[in-house]
């Protein structure tokens with residue numbers, strides 16, 4: 707367990723104190739078990755590290771998400787799928803709690819997601835319920851048949867189980883903590899109406 711991950715967990719606890727809706731979705735579990743992480747690099751990590759993200763609502767959390775980056779197992783969730791080369795190169799995600807993360811819990815999983823400007827995350831779905839907590843920047847979200855709406859730093863966006871949803875950035879990047887509860891072991895898949903740009 708690196709100090710970077712320990713600092714990150716302390717930041718997440720602080721975030722739950724500052725934003726009670728996080729704890730309403732998934733209370734901090736009492737069964738967190740530390741695991742060793744097999745670090746795995748991804749080119750998108752460099753994009754996150756180079757981005758100052760000056761509007762972060764929790765600057766310590768932003769900084770510790772960056773500090774843990776070299777120790778993280780960066781994910782290739784959509785490698786080998788219909789995802790565009792641009793998406794595969796620039797979409798950044800690593801697990802904090804869950805498979806491949808620094809801790810395991812039976813109750814939920816947590817990830818960091820970073821999207822640089824002008825990136826389209828096409829419609830996808832998963833049986834887990836999900837919230838995005840926007841730490842810095844902004845992005846547009848759409849779920850089901852609803853139109854896109856903008857969420858800014860400090861916002862929480864909820865996605866229900868099995869409902870297709872999409873995220874896109876325009877002139878700003880987005881840094882988010884993403885929490886999954888229920889059926890969080892099942893990976894996401896592209897929705898049948900996903901459009902790959």
Ligand SMILES: [Fe+2]
Pocket residue numbers: 830831832836865871894
């Ligand atoms: Fe999702």
